Amino acid sequence: MSDTITYQYTSSSQIQSVDGGSDALFLSKYNESKPDAAPCFFWGNLKQPYLISRCLITLSNVVQSSFNMSPFQIAMLKDPIVTAGNERIRFEGFSHCAGVYARVDVLPDGHDGEFLQSGTTNVDFNPPMIAALGNVRKQESLVLSVGKKEVSISNEGKKVVERKVPLPTKWIKGLTTVQLYLADSTPAFTLNKMQTIQLFRSIPKGKIKADYFLIKRGNKWVFTPVKQRSGICIGGLHRLRLLEPLLPLAERLQVFAHPKNQSTTWQLYFGDLRFSLSLSRESWRGFSGEGAALEALVEDVPIKWIESFDHYAYANQAFNPSLLAIEENLSLQESQNLSAQLSAMGLLGYDLDDNEFFYRRLPFKLKRIMSLNPRLKNAEKLLEQGKVEIIDKTARRIEAKVAGTGVHHTVVIEGDRQRCTCTWFSKNQGERGVCKHILAVKKLVRN
Amino acid sequence: MDIKDELIQIVEASKKEAIVPFLQKLSIKERKSLRSTLKKLNKEYMELFWVKKGNSTWAERNANEPQEYILNVCNFVCTDLKTFAKYNSNNFISKENLIPILAWGCPEWFGDFIFERNRFFRNGVDYDWMCELEEQGYVQPNCEFIAQQVLNISCPPFYGGIVNSIKFDFKEFTKREITLKEHIWYLFEYETPIHWSWQKDWIAIFVELAKHHYIDRTRLIKVTLGTANHNFKQNLINWFVKLFEALEVSNDELLNLQEDLFNVFHSPHSKAVNIVLKAVKNLAKEDAFDANAFLEHIPNLLASETKSVVNSSLMILDKLAKKYKTLAPQICQIACQALMHTDDKIQMRAAKLIKKYGDLQDETLCQEIGIYQDNLLYDTQNLLSHFLKRVALEESINEIENYQKEAIIREDNYIPALETFDDFVFLASQAFNQNEANHFDLLLGGMVRFAPDVNKVKIEKLMPAFQRAYKIRMTRWSPTTGYLTDLLANIFIDFGQLLVAHFPESCDAIVKIHMLNQKEDNKFNRNVRRLRSLKHWSTNASMTTFCKTHKELGIQVLEKIKNQGNLPLLSTPTHHSFWIDPIVFVERLHAYQVYETKPLDIDFQIALSRLALDHTQNALELAKEKLTGEYLQLMEFMLQPEALPPKQINAAALWMSATLSKNPKKIYSELDHLEYQNKMPRHFLDGQFNWYLKLEKSFLGDRVYKSLAIEINPPKKKNVAKGLGLSYFFHLFKKDRPYFLYENLWGYGDGAYFHHNDVKRFLGLLPNNPEPLLAIQLEMLAGSGYKPSTGEHARVEQLMEALLEQKAEYKKMAHIAIAAGMFYCTQTVQMLAAEAWVKGVYEERIQSGLVGEIQGKLTTINYAPLKRLTDLIANSMLNVSATHNLALQNLIEHCILNMSAKPITNTKKLLDIYYELLAKNKTQVQESKIWQQLEYWKVSGTLKKVIGGIEKINKNE
Structure with a gap:
């Protein structure tokens, strides 16, 4: 498989003047898994053109940012993806380091257009288009076109705009993992505009290594480096500065927190438009390496279910695992595994406000997506090489010996508590997903 | 002869002129067939190798110059991009070399190579040649690449005949129509090093191009403004700001570009915003000024962190409110946003505007002002009092009433005890990862408890931990490993050797790993070998002091294991981070009493200093029930606040440690007969050293750093504090004296050598009496903020965190x-x-x-900018609660009293806060010395106003 991905756009995204004096934001799209998909997903007016322009500029800032890489590594811009369907348009993107996830949601009342077909695609974000977005004003009318409505235009023999970038594996894996963190997150605090701006002004300058906690002291929200049980923990606080340009425009801020402090999501509301920014646990840890889906992937979910789901679902359609469990007579565990599996295959996103998954198929080849769990592959390799030996197995306790480098590691699984003597587990204590040794033992026991 | 042999012959004979005709006559398929031959030839001739001569080292190839050319041509024509890029000589891509080849041998990847792979070596293709290549259809350069190339266009300056007038020869710009029509504008869309361009004055070039109508001036102004919102580097944005200034745009021109001007307000670069605001200030008076559009963009400006931006915006708002009466209500409402700033000037400006143009009957406006009530400064509040009266104000919460001091022993900080051997195994495997500071003690506790139970299977389970311990010891230095972790690894390795001695039949694995590492270690000089017994453990002479207690604990614990003493250690913490539940402690002590075994002296004394003494009733009852003799006396003394030590005691060092743990401030006369109490300077025991400040300069390279020494003793007694002296005091005592914890804390150690992972562990020795240990660590703060070492930041952070976790009363250190x-x-x-x-x-x-007193004194020697303190007070210490405001006033008053008579920078901000506090607390300046200080400061013009305000408050005006 090539280690680069080539975005092939029929033309560049741009803002053009159209008849009647209004502007049209034309987003050029490309989907490597379905290059022949519908030429246009959405065409219509945006009701808050000024705000959506600002949100898209911020999204492009997120996409261009990186919090743990050298400038050399971030030389190439990755393009965001858009999902249009079910009356909603969602723009998603990751920072280069895969530690910051951003999404712009245009809700049903936020536009006045038609969904010619539903689907997900990469869209070209180029500097001139971003600059042009900066010129969009409040009173202006703006037409959004995801893909070209008139097929003939794209067939005029114009040259294809090609952009080769290193394969964004971190990105793709981040997109498949972050949803599981969002699904576990719950609303923590709501701040009004003034509180939000004041809070963000108190973010210390420079790169912040220490963990900070968001708490309310008196009537004021503050970030403090002191661990507080009532507060929510944020690693790499400086990443929040990406939201700063939007704060004066937002009505309120809702903060969502993961129960084990593994991520925080900061959602700004602008009427029928939302901007959410999710931060990973630390600035040097991307969502990509967190192994949240690993345990679910150990379980084998019948491929048939996944195929039929992929076949019948449409973009932005809500997916409720509990409902599926009732309808298909599945156990709750099975349905949760199914959502983790679907998410890991790039088929689900998560909407925190609606508190449910939504369908969207990532615009990358499936085999790229499925090759992204090295820890799981290593666990399978341990099994293939016969390095796992079950020492003791009762209903409550499993003990196994797994051959490591120069030593045998001990794995003990007691109910929800699982422990291993390897370096990865010793260091992270399960916070970043289980190690390959535990995965291998679980897989062996289940099979 | 086949083509492969022919190629080899050309290369071997260095026939430079023969290669082009040779390749030209081949079909594409034939050229590709040469790849395997080229692979060998490349390896032989083009591979780089290092040559060293004297002090110089350089890379060379076996190929001579013609051979290098021949193989470059072959690689270009026949191979893929990767091979060409690998062996390409940097100067091969040139017009001269490629013109004879491109017509028949241009590879598909040529464009990719020069645009992407050749990113850092673009000089081979200049602008002119790039245009030619595009015209001939060889490449399709992207816009970013073109922008980079445009910078290379030749544009020689010449004198225009008049003094200071320089003109440019625009011949190259006009050579192709597309250059000025399209290409030059890419400089405004893509990031280029135009601001570094020392060869050409691009600002002058653009001004001249516009002046002589080569390019459209309006478009130039427009795109220049547009750059402010591009994600360019700040230096580049500042360059475009300079260009905008150089263009000297007239008001008429600006009026036509208002939309573009206002969009600059969304730029994150304050320089660009400020320049445009300056221009807008002039425009606001014009009739054609689009006030409504300006108001759309103002929220961003009022939220800016740059004060000048907020101030200028308010000035413009004032002008607009004056001119457009109908817009006044909207403007007042917008101006309220500026009240979120804590700067007095900004608040006053906004308040004045609101008072001047706002309508008292406007409910929405009053509500909007109400939102900011908590943030309003005293004067602003007074100014807007009529508006505020109309809204129901939210009661400020005095949190102090709701604050509950948490107990030391709680459920949520309980450390699960090691119940099974597996628990010990999993603890051992993570103990070297420094996940928790108390793992050092927990591992020692586990070693004592589980040592007697080992067998072959259990040893195998411990092997990952042994592997890690050996790895830590064998690694010469690692920035992430604390010295105490290194010590712990040594203790664990010695523990392994003990197990080998006791259970030789079960410990093959330990023997194997030890021999393997020993073999490796023996390669080093005897003095630097790592696998030594614990007694000889050291990492570096200066480190050993602060690790001394832990090392001694390790030695005694191993001795205990060797003697098969398996009663639990007393000092193992039960609650985070280092606390011991007194009930558990009594149980542990009871076990020793039952088995008539004496605990280790060091273990006992550390345990006493870790005893949680806030809720002791249940433990006291248990002690009375289970303990007898001196143990009971000791626990009765420790667990009852008013209890006194008995006059007859056996374990002097133990009782001394107990009194210091219970109440370091109090000197118990019952123990006056002890040498520790009557001969030793008290400050070594309670840490209440005298301190003074002095300014030091240290030299690093050719720069001078200001740094400060907070010394805990006057210099002439420096050595006393640093340990030598303490040993001197102990020489007065008996030689075979029992172990005394405090005796071993002092030595040559220097706080600056602490590893950040060791700070909490060290302080964890004496949680009830941390002051002596803090005194040792204060060295870390000595350098204030001027030392740029990251390691030091981490250490100081750990020290501060430990202070926050401290339960004992804060004392001098x-x-x-x-x-x-x-x-x-x-x-x-x-x-x-x-x-x-x-x-x-x-x-x-x-x-x-x-x-406050310490901070005042620190300012007198320029320890650090006062702004750090004033900003911190404004952001994190002001208005926490009414009690805090009173305490803060006290802090500032003592700070003022100890500052020098000549005011330093930012004294005004400190006085502003003081003024605010006096007003909020409804108090007056009581201390006459403060007035004296304020009188001195009044001489300074900037302070006069605020001191006048303080005087007014005092007079209740």
């Missing part, structure tokens, strides 16, 4: 640490110090006056 911490160069440390103060005030454990 803690006050110095908190006071100096507020001046530290990283905001995280400053905020931690501020939090320690906040917590200290809640729990009535801190003297704000003493903190």
Whole structure:
């Protein structure tokens, strides 16, 4: 498989003047898994053109940012993806380091257009288009076109705009993992505009290594480096500065927190438009390496279910695992595994406000997506090489010996508590997903 | 002869002129067939190898110049991009070399190579040639590449005949129509090093191009403004700002570009915003000014962190409110947003505007002002009082009433005890990862408990931990490993050797790993070998002192294991981070009593200093029920606040440690007969050293750094503090004296050598009496914020966190640490110090006056900028609660009293806060010495106004 991905756009995204004096934001799209998909997903007016322009500029800032890489590594811009369907348009993107996830949601009342077909695609974000977005004003009318409505235009023999970038594996894996963190997150605090701006002004300058906690002291929200049980923990606080340009425009801020402090999501509301920014646990840890889906992937979910789901679902359609469990007579565990599996295959996103998954198929080849769990592959390799030996197995306790480098590691699984003597587990204590040794033992026991 | 042999012959004979005709006559398929031959030839001739001669080293190839050319041509024509890029000589891509080849041998990847792979070596293709290549259809350059190339266009300057007039020869710009029509504009869309361009004055070039109508001036102004919102580097944006200024845009021109001007307000670069605001200020008076559009963009400006931006915006709003009466209500409402700033000038400007143009009957406006009520400064509040009267104000919460001091022993900080051997295995495997500071003690506890139970299977389970311990010891130096972790690894390795001695039949694996590492270690000189017994453990002479107690503990614990003593250690913490539940302690002590075994001296004394003494009733009852003799006496003394030690005691060192743990401030006369009490200077025991400040200069390279030494003793007695002296005192005692914990804390150790992972572990030795240990660590703060070492930041952060976790009363050393911490160069440390103060005030454990006094003294020697303190107070310490405001006033008053008579920079801000506090607390300046200081300062013009305000408050005006 090539280690680069080539975005092939029929033309560049741009803002053009159209008849009647209004502007049209034309987003050029490309989907490597379905290059022949519908030429246009959405065409219509945006009701808050000024705000959506600002949100898209911020999204492009997120996409261009990186919090743990050298400038050399971030030389190439990755393009965001858009999902249009079910009356909603969602723009998603990751920072280069895969530690910051951003999404712009245009809700049903936020536009006045038609969904010619539903689907997900990469869209070209180029500097001139971003600059042009900066010129969009409040009173202006703006037409959004995801893909070209008139097929003939794209067939005029114009040259294809090609952009080769290193394969964004971190990105793709981040997109498949972050949803599981969002699904576990719950609303923590709501701040009004003034509180939000004041809070963000108190973010210390420079790169912040220490963990900070968001708490309310008196009537004021503050970030403090002191661990507080009532507060929510944020690693790499400086990443929040990406939201700063939007704060004066937002009505309120809702903060969502993961129960084990593994991520925080900061959602700004602008009427029928939302901007959410999710931060990973630390600035040097991307969502990509967190192994949240690993345990679910150990379980084998019948491929048939996944195929039929992929076949019948449409973009932005809500997916409720509990409902599926009732309808298909599945156990709750099975349905949760199914959502983790679907998410890991790039088929689900998560909407925190609606508190449910939504369908969207990532615009990358499936085999790229499925090759992204090295820890799981290593666990399978341990099994293939016969390095796992079950020492003791009762209903409550499993003990196994797994051959490591120069030593045998001990794995003990007691109910929800699982422990291993390897370096990865010793260091992270399960916070970043289980190690390959535990995965291998679980897989062996289940099979 | 086949083509492969022919090629080899050309290369071997260096026939430079033969290669082009040779390749030209081949079909594409034939050229590709040469790849395997080229692979060999490349390896032989083009591979780089290093040559060293004298002190110089350089890379060379076997190929001579013609051979290099021949193989470059072959690689270009026949191979893929990867091979060509690998062997390409940097100067091969040139017009001269490629013109004879491109027509018949241009590879598909040529464009990719020069645009992407050749990113850092673009000089081979200049602008002119790039255009030619595009015209001939060889490449399709992208816009970013073109922007880079445009910078290379030749544009020689010449004197225009008049003094200071320089003209440019625009011949190259006009050679192709597309250059000025399209290409030059890419400089405004893509990031280029135009601001570094020392060969050409691009600002002058653009001004001239516009002046002589080569390019459209309006478009130039428009795109220049547009750059402010591009994600360019700040230096580049500033260059475009300079260009905008150089263009000297007239008001008429600007009026036509208002939309573009207003869009600059969304730029994150304050320089661009300020310049445009300056221009807009002039435009606001014009009739054609689009006030409505301006108001759309104003929220961003009022939220700016740059004061001048907010001030200028308010000035423009004032002008607009004056001119457009109908817009006044909207403007007043918008101006309220500026009230979120804590700067007095900004608040006053906004308040004046609102008072001047706002309508008292406007409910929405009053509500909007109400939102900011908590943030309003005293004067602003007075100015807007009529508006505020109309809204129901939210009651400020006095949190101090709701604050509950938490107990030391709680469920949520319980450390699960090691129940099974598996628990010990999993603890051992993570103990070297420094996940928790108390793992050092827990592992020692586990070793004592589980040593007797080992067998072959269990040893195998421990092997990952042994592997890690050996790895740590064998690694010469690692920035992430603390010295105490290294010590722990040594203790664990020695524990392994003990197991080998006791259970030789079960410990093959340990023997194997030890021999393997020993073999490796023996390769080193005897003096630097790592696998030594614990007694000889050292990492470096200066480190050994602060690790001495832990090392001694390790030695004694191993001795205990060797003697098959398996009663649990007394000092193993039961609750985070280092606390021991007194009930558990009594149980442990009872076990020793039952088995008539004496605990280790060091273990017993550390345990006493870790005993949680806040809720002791149940433990006392248990002690009375289970203990007898001196153990009972000791526990009765420890667990009852008013209890006194008995006059007849056996274990002198133990009782001394007990009194210091229970109440370090109090000198118990019952123990006056002890040498520790009557011969030793008390400050070595309670840490209450005298301190003074002095300025030192250190030299690093050719720069001079200001740094400060907080010395805990006057210099002439420096050695006394650093350990030599203490040994001197102990020489007065008997030689075979029992172990005394405090005796071993002092030595040559220097706080600056602490590893950040060791700070909490070290302080964890004496949680009930941390002051002596804090004194040792204060060295870390000595350098204030000027030392740029990251390692030091981490250490100071750990120290501050430990202070926050401290349950004992803050005393002199803690006050110095908190006071100096507020001046530290990283905001995280400053905020931690501020939090320690906040917590200290809640729990009535801190003297704000003493903190202020230390800070005042620190300012007299220029320890750090006063701004750090004033910003911190404004952001993190002001308005926490009414009690905190009173404490803060006390802090500032003592700070003022100890500052020098000549005001330093930012004294005004400090006085502003003081003024605010006096007004909020409804108090007056009581101390006459403060007035004296303010009188001195009044001479300064900037302070006159605020001191006048303070005087007014005092007169109740």
